Amino acid sequence: MAEMALLKQRKQRVCDMIDQESEKLYVLSQDIWKTPELAYKEHTAHQLLTSFFSSRAWEVQAHYHLDTAFRAQWTSEATDSPCLHVGFLCEYDALPDIGHACGHNLIAEVGAAAALGLRGALESVQPPRQVKITVLGTPAEEDGGGKIDLIKAGAFEDMDVVFMAHPAQGDAAYLPDVAIHDVTVKYYGKASHASAYPWEGVNALDAAILAYNNVSVLRQQMKSTWRVHGIIKNGGVKPNIIPDYTELEFYLRAPSLKELYNLQAKVYACFNSAATATGCKVELSTSSYDFYEVLPNKTLGSIYLENGNQLGIQFVSLDKGINTMAGSTDFGNVTYEVPGLHPYFYIGSKTFNHTAEFTEATGSEEAQYYTLRTAKSLAMTALDVIFNPDLLERIRQDWKMAKEMEDIPSGIDKHRDLNCRAGCSSFHIKNTTE
Numbered sequence: 001m002a003e004m005a006l007l008k009q010r011k012q013r014v015c016d017m018i019d020q021e022s023e024k025l026y027v028l029s030q031d032i033w034k035t036p037e038l039a040y041k042e043h044t045a046h047q048l049l050t051s052f053f054s055s056r057a058w059e060v061q062a063h064y065h066l067d068t069a070f071r072a073q074w075t076s077e078a079t080d081s082p083c084l085h086v087g088f089l090c091e092y093d094a095l096p097d098i099g100h101a102c103g104h105n106l107i108a109e110v111g112a113a114a115a116l117g118l119r120g121a122l123e124s125v126q127p128p129r130q131v132k133i134t135v136l137g138t139p140a141e142e143d144g145g146g147k148i149d150l151i152k153a154g155a156f157e158d159m160d161v162v163f164m165a166h167p168a169q170g171d172a173a174y175l176p177d178v179a180i181h182d183v184t185v186k187y188y189g190k191a192s193h194a195s196a197y198p199w200e201g202v203n204a205l206d207a208a209i210l211a212y213n214n215v216s217v218l219r220q221q222m223k224s225t226w227r228v229h230g231i232i233k234n235g236g237v238k239p240n241i242i243p244d245y246t247e248l249e250f251y252l253r254a255p256s257l258k259e260l261y262n263l264q265a266k267v268y269a270c271f272n273s274a275a276t277a278t279g280c281k282v283e284l285s286t287s288s289y290d291f292y293e294v295l296p297n298k299t300l301g302s303i304y305l306e307n308g309n310q311l312g313i314q315f316v317s318l319d320k321g322i323n324t325m326a327g328s329t330d331f332g333n334v335t336y337e338v339p340g341l342h343p344y345f346y347i348g349s350k351t352f353n354h355t356a357e358f359t360e361a362t363g364s365e366e367a368q369y370y371t372l373r374t375a376k377s378l379a380m381t382a383l384d385v386i387f388n389p390d391l392l393e394r395i396r397q398d399w400k401m402a403k404e405m406e407d408i409p410s411g412i413d414k415h416r417d418l419n420c421r422a423g424c425s426s427f428h429i430k431n432t433t434e
């Protein structure tokens with residue numbers, strides 16, 4: 001009973017620490033919200049966050065493997081037991097034209113607040129083992145995948161458990177974020193005067209339209225959990241010039257990597273057959289890593305639900321949930337490296353992500369209560385893992401089982417190997433400083 005009372009006291013300490021910092025945390029997320037920056041260009045957000053942690057005596061590494069990534073660390077007193085390493089991730093990239101329409105400014109705030117709260121609790125009471133808290137600034141989630149660059153750089157190597165949370169239309173400990181593959185499709189034809197000598201031309205716009213329509217008929221044979229969505233970025237310049245170049249961009253998604261590469265083969269056949277039918281050349285390329293699906297972790301999820309309920313969170317269940325599918329996130333790749341938890345949280349608005357209305361909601365003061373409550377739940381979940389050693393073993397067992405379900409052999413360079421196998425003629429990641 002004494003142990004339970006002690007743990008309750010430590011959790012209260014978490015909440016008190018976060019509440020004490022609520023003003024500064026609100027300013028932090030507001031300043032990020034007011035200066036929306038795109039993937040790999042989050043220079044202001046990087047500056048704000050590294051200053052925030054440096055001014056609170058964290059060990060900060062700015063420009064951590066990426067120009068706009070950072071790492072802030074704190075370690076408790078050494079003990080005889082092995083150190084337990086907890087990670088909190090901050091996202092802070094915005095979307096083109098509509099700013100923080102996915103609330104990554106609040107993701108940054110949750111990560112920062114949870115880390116402050118957990119440190120505060122551990123400074124007030126000696127934990128049973130040494131604890132290292134790492135806050136990782138992970139840029140470029142909406143485009144590119146900064147977390148994957150950091151995985152490749154070894155940033156997650158000795159972490160035991162990692163947390164972040166994402167704004168949504170309700171609270172859920174887990175939503176099925178799916179695997180995603182981006183592809184840019186370029187068709188090369190031959191220009192000619194569309195009226196005088198059309199027979200001399202090879203029409204790249206015909207190829208683009210055929211490709212789009214091939215995908216449209218493929219939909220009859222697609223699983224209901226698969227998604228394919230695309231745009232025509234370049235369809236030609238003038239009606240009387242037969243287009244010799246067109247460009248499309250598509251996102252392909254499926255609940256697991258295995259299904260994603262099945263879908264990819266079908267969609268690539270749509271692109272390649274359009275080239276054959278028109279006599280065009282086709283080039284398929286990608287400028288983003290494939291994001292993997294987020295692996296669920298039952299133990300972490302149940303601890304989070306328990307702590308969230310204590311704070312009054314009304315969780316939605318998947319069957320009556322916000323949505324049976326979420327989007328995709330490079331946090332999925334992280335869950336293949338280390339057990340992780342990526343809940344979704346209500347911010348006081350039922351509007352939808354990636355809309356101007358949601359941008360307004362993520363910059364509102366009303367979002368603060370829900371944001372800090374989520375940070376408290378995450379930090380309290382980390383506290384349970386720290387003070388209840390057998391939980392970590394259960395978390396690891398869940399993680400191993402979830403990975404076996406996907407059976408990707410560990411250790412291969414998954415990202416490049418799988419893309420090359422999928423038929424991409426080129427695979428390059430923009431804006432990294434490696």
Ligand SMILES: NCCCC[C@H](NC(=O)CCN)C(=O)O
Pocket residue numbers: 102141142143144166177180182288291326327328329
């Ligand atoms: N390479 C494109 C990645 C797009 C990721 C984007 N992520 C979110 O919306 C965040 C919530 N998962 C998406 O799912 O479209």
